[in-house]
Amino acid sequence: MSPGGDRREFRVAIVGAGIIGLFTAHHLARAGFGPIVVLDRGFLSNGASGRNGGGVRQQWETPETIRLARESVAAYRRFGAEFGYNIWFRQGGYLFLATDALELQGLDRIYAAVRAEGLGIRKLAPEEIPALVPGIRSEGVAGGTYLRQDGTLYPFPAIWALYESVRRAGVEVRLGTGVTGVLRSGDRVTGVTTDPGGELRAEWVVNAAGGWSGDLARRAGLEVANVATRHEILATEPLKRFLDPMVVRLRDGLYFSQTMRGEIVGGLTVRHPPGTGHGVPTSIRFLREMSRALTGLLPRLGPLGILRAWSGFYDDTPDGLPVIGEEERLRGFVEANGFGGHGFMLAPAASRRIAAVLLGERSDLDPARFGPGRFALPGRDHAPERVQLG
Amino acid sequence: MADPRPRTVEFRGRPLALPAGATLLAGLAERGLPQFQRSVRYHRPRAPFCGVGHCSQCLVRVNGVPNVRACRYEPAPGDRITTENAWPSPRWDLLGALDLVFGRGLDSLHGFRRPVWAMPLYHRVIRRLAGYGAPPTADPAPIAPPREIRTDAIVVGAGPAGRAAAARIRAAGRATLLVDRSPVTAPPADVGLLAGVTAAFLPPPGRDGEFRLAATRGREGMILRAPRVLLAPGGYDANLLFPGNDRPGVMTAEGAMALLDRRGNPPFRRALLVGGGARAMEMVDRFGAHVEAVVAPTQVHGTIAERAAELDIPVFPRTLLTAAHGRSRVRSALLRRRGGGETTRLSVDAIVLAHRRLPHVPLFFQVGARMEWRGSTGAYYPVLDDALATSVPGLFTAGESAGFVAPASAEASGIAAAEALLDRPARLADLPPRTAGEGPHELEGYYRELLAGRTGRGKLVACACEDVLLGEIDAAHRAGYRGIEVIKRYTSLGTGLCQGRYCVPDALLLLAQLESRPPSEVGFLTQRPPVLPTPLDAWASLPDEADPEAGP
Numbered sequence: 035m036s037p038g039g040d041r042r043e044f045r046v047a048i049v050g051a052g053i054i055g056l057f058t059a060h061h062l063a064r065a066g067f068g069p070i071v072v073l074d075r076g077f078l079s080n081g082a083s084g085r086n087g088g089g090v091r092q093q094w095e096t097p098e099t100i101r102l103a104r105e106s107v108a109a110y111r112r113f114g115a116e117f118g119y120n121i122w123f124r125q126g127g128y129l130f131l132a133t134d135a136l137e138l139q140g141l142d143r144i145y146a147a148v149r150a151e152g153l154g155i156r157k158l159a160p161e162e163i164p165a166l167v168p169g170i171r172s173e174g175v176a177g178g179t180y181l182r183q184d185g186t187l188y189p190f191p192a193i194w195a196l197y198e199s200v201r202r203a204g205v206e207v208r209l210g211t212g213v214t215g216v217l218r219s220g221d222r223v224t225g226v227t228t229d230p231g232g233e234l235r236a237e238w239v240v241n242a243a244g245g246w247s248g249d250l251a252r253r254a255g256l257e258v259a260n261v262a263t264r265h266e267i268l269a270t271e272p273l274k275r276f277l278d279p280m281v282v283r284l285r286d287g288l289y290f291s292q293t294m295r296g297e298i299v300g301g302l303t304v305r306h307p308p309g310t311g312h313g314v315p316t317s318i319r320f321l322r323e324m325s326r327a328l329t330g331l332l333p334r335l336g337p338l339g340i341l342r343a344w345s346g347f348y349d350d351t352p353d354g355l356p357v358i359g360e361e362e363r364l365r366g367f368v369e370a371n372g373f374g375g376h377g378f379m380l381a382p383a384a385s386r387r388i389a390a391v392l393l394g395e396r397s398d399l400d401p402a403r404f405g406p407g408r409f410a411l412p413g414r415d416h417a418p419e420r421v422q423l424g
Numbered sequence: 425m426a427d428p429r430p431r432t433v434e435f436r437g438r439p440l441a442l443p444a445g446a447t448l449l450a451g452l453a454e455r456g457l458p459q460f461q462r463s464v465r466y467h468r469p470r471a472p473f474c475g476v477g478h479c480s481q482c483l484v485r486v487n488g489v490p491n492v493r494a495c496r497y498e499p500a501p502g503d504r505i506t507t508e509n510a511w512p513s514p515r516w517d518l519l520g521a522l523d524l525v526f527g528r529g530l531d532s533l534h535g536f537r538r539p540v541w542a543m544p545l546y547h548r549v550i551r552r553l554a555g556y557g558a559p560p561t562a563d564p565a566p567i568a569p570p571r572e573i574r575t576d577a578i579v580v581g582a583g584p585a586g587r588a589a590a591a592r593i594r595a596a597g598r599a600t601l602l603v604d605r606s607p608v609t610a611p612p613a614d615v616g617l618l619a620g621v622t623a624a625f626l627p628p629p630g631r632d633g634e635f636r637l638a639a640t641r642g643r644e645g646m647i648l649r650a651p652r653v654l655l656a657p658g659g660y661d662a663n664l665l666f667p668g669n670d671r672p673g674v675m676t677a678e679g680a681m682a683l684l685d686r687r688g689n690p691p692f693r694r695a696l697l698v699g700g701g702a703r704a705m706e707m708v709d710r711f712g713a714h715v716e717a718v719v720a721p722t723q724v725h726g727t728i729a730e731r732a733a734e735l736d737i738p739v740f741p742r743t744l745l746t747a748a749h750g751r752s753r754v755r756s757a758l759l760r761r762r763g764g765g766e767t768t769r770l771s772v773d774a775i776v777l778a779h780r781r782l783p784h785v786p787l788f789f790q791v792g793a794r795m796e797w798r799g800s801t802g803a804y805y806p807v808l809d810d811a812l813a814t815s816v817p818g819l820f821t822a823g824e825s826a827g828f829v830a831p832a833s834a835e836a837s838g839i840a841a842a843e844a845l846l847d848r849p850a851r852l853a854d855l856p857p858r859t860a861g862e863g864p865h866e867l868e869g870y871y872r873e874l875l876a877g878r879t880g881r882g883k884l885v886a887c888a889c890e891d892v893l894l895g896e897i898d899a900a901h902r903a904g905y906r907g908i909e910v911i912k913r914y915t916s917l918g919t920g921l922c923q924g925r926y927c928v929p930d931a932l933l934l935l936a937q938l939e940s941r942p943p944s945e946v947g948f949l950t951q952r953p954p955v956l957p958t959p960l961d962a963w964a965s966l967p968d969e970a971d972p973e974a975g976p
Contacts, residue, residue: 078905111540271490273490274554296555342952343952
């Protein structure tokens with residue numbers, strides 16, 4: 035876990051030792067593509083990969099995302115057997131709640147898209163919901179969708195597993211090593227500068243820096259649309275099992291599930307003024323709004339104690355879809371970011387496509403939908419992914 | 425005055441008369457050491473440990489609400505109180521077999537992965553075992569309307585330092601609010617008192633220079649606003665790691681005090697008292713007739729040795745506690761002189777920890793005060809300048825959290841910090857020396873020997889809330905993981921109900937040994953608000969717009 039060896043030339047430098055960076059390193063190493071170095075400014079699991087709620091869902095509006103999610107669910111089911119660490123991936127389902135007719139229309143779109151991909155999503159009437167969420171107040175619930183194969187996992191062991199696996203495969207992981215700049219020669223990337231460490235040469239640089247990927251791209255002289263937004267989350271005292279699905283309410287982005295240990299873990303969307311930097315403080319406002327939302331829906335949880343709250347960064351894009359592909363403006367610089375709070379749930383499948391870019395393999399992702407240059411394209415008319423929650 | 429008549433409650437289905445004015449814990453202690461639950465992973469027998477509402481070892485269910493701490497709860501007539509996480513009872517729990525089946529620990533990181541088709545079954549079984557109490561079964565009564573109080577100065581902590589400070593600030597004509605989570609009586613004249621109120625979250629002050637302290641009393645929440653805050657939250661008695669350290673009967677000095685019955689008798693007859701300093705001396709004075717021996721991992725102060733000799737209590741300085749035996753109650757302890765000396769077996773019925781005091785510092789971390797590691801206590805303290813100011817403008821501190829432990833020096837520091845808060849001259853140099861100084865911690869050597877001489881027999885519980893074993897920390901280290909933040913995420917250490925109070929300080933010293941670097945480089949855990957688990961209802965009832973605009 036130290037800054038690592040003294041090799042200075044690599045084929046690939048991956049910036050970010052989160053789930054995207056490590057999974058990409060895994061696929062590349064397996065294809066014999068190396069040498070690879072993974073650089074991270076913090077400690078392992080310091081970023082969003084260690085701060086998320088562990089949800090993995092397949093309910094989306096865009097077919098490509100549904101396919102990525104479906105492939106990821108299959109990969110997480112096998113993850114423990116394959117990588118040696120138990121991530122406790124539990125398919126307790128995802129329940130989306132609509133509050134009014136307009137939101138029901140939104141659920142209809144999700145329902146149609148997920149059905150079209152052949153998944154067994156169900157529409158639920160308000161009276162069917164208490165069976166899934168004991169104690170829920172049905173006032174204000176207009177209906178829901180439910181997909182039993184969605185689930186939750188425990189993020190940390192996935193990080194440990196991939197960290198150990200890629201290191202066994204010869205990948206160098208240098209933690210506590212921040213990337214301070216991107217080296218180029220003409221329109222081609224040639225490496226990065228690091229602190230500590232100085233210059234590292236690399237043919238390929240993969241930007242998997244999560245909430246910091248916009249910063250990194252800009253440091254490479256690229257104009258990108260990524261915006262880092264702070265999101266907060268809390269955990270309650272542990273209870274005996276009572277809740278199986280992850281519950282998501284469209285209106286305010288409230289989401290919560292019960293972990294294997296019994297804690298209720300969840301958050302909701304609270305907008306913070308921009309420009310508050312990359313600090314990860316908790317706000318009284320979040321604790322208040324989250325408590326109001328949760329106890330409004332499940333009043334009996336009111337006496338339950340909040341055990342801890344924390345926050346992390348979403349790496350958001352204007353259309354809610356990730357950015358995957360090589361920058362045309364800077365050859366060899368591969369964007370692998372913009373997952374907007376869904377990096378963990380899409381990582382197994384998305385990282386295959388990221389690795390495919392370096393390996394020169396064909397990808398099923400349309401560059402006009404996922405490519406780095408798409409925000410500059412005139413007359414973009416494709417549908418954004420609107421399901422930004424949970 | 426409170427009603428002096430005994431209260432009749434229903435405890436585990438039977439009527440039970442409890443003395444008035446006593447906590448549920450003290451009331452039950454009349455009948456011997458109570459046991460309320462089993463531990464969360466191995467269903468090991470557990471009994472009350474800390475006595476001050478931090479640990480996870482006296483949880484009961486009261487009127488359908490889970491996870492209520494018996495040591496902080498004063499029962500009302502007619503209460504229905506039950507125990508949880510044990511069947512049929514905390515003393516005879518069938519699931520206690522888990523402790524034997526997984527005698528060498530249960531590896532939830534690597535185990536239960538195969539076959540893939542069996543995973544849902546593992547999930548069902550383990551989710552039924554996990555957690556403490558069952559969810560509340562009924563919707564609670566509505567909560568109180570939002571409350572906001574503005575004042576000139578907030579003082580947190582009504583110990584000697586906080587009381588002296590509040591009195592001095594008030595004497596200068598400033599409106600002063602004294603906040604304490606215990607039921608405090610008789611505040612200094614004209615000082616507003618919020619007793620039984622937990623100072624739960626103090627974010628950095630806003631652009632306007634004002635502090636907003638989120639505080640809770642039961643399910644009621646409130647925001648306290650003031651341009652000046654003085655934190656004097658005091659300290660607590662620390663844990664100690666040794667094999668069998670989670671056995672019923674092992675408790676802190678504060679835990680022993682919380683278990684006194686009406687006549688002031690402790691729930692033990694032959695206690696092993698751990699410690700060699702001022703706190704241990706207090707305990708010798710308090711429990712002398714009930715102390716079998718004094719054992720200290722380090723030197724024993726001369727005054728204790730003398731006092732113990734008067735009382736005919738044997739003293740074992742520089743001695744390791746190598747084991748506590750007894751399944752449902754401590755029966756004996758094994759001692760070994762440090763440096764490979766002889767082993768002694770003592771027959772005891774309790775082990776009282778009075779070897780180390782630690783400051784309460786979460787509020788300082790939350791508010792963004794600059795902190796420094798002080799090796800002699802092995803804890804972080806707020807940095808103070810010569811004029812007794814912290815690094816946060818408007819924030820002051822006194823008492824044990826500032827390094828002034830003895831009541832007299834705590835009081836003096838309270839007065840001096842109040843002067844500083846009032847913009848009058850005050851000098852750190854004029855105060856008595858702080859107990860927390862430089863240098864390595866005395867226990868580092870103890871832990872070096874403990875690690876070297878471990879036999880592997882029996883469980884050493886490094887984090888009691890989550891049942892994390894010392895072996896798991898060892899395994900994480902061997903797998904290459906370094907630093908307390910990563911070890912926490914790898915092992916779950918410090919993520920339980922006590923929020924790391926009783927495991928992280930010792931884990932820092934242990935990791936310093938394993939990683940061969942000073943504890944301050946092993947790091948600290950980011951303080952996650954709130955300071956203590958506080959009800960969702962209390963947070964929901966806070967007034968709108970409580971957050972300050974982000975500071976400059």
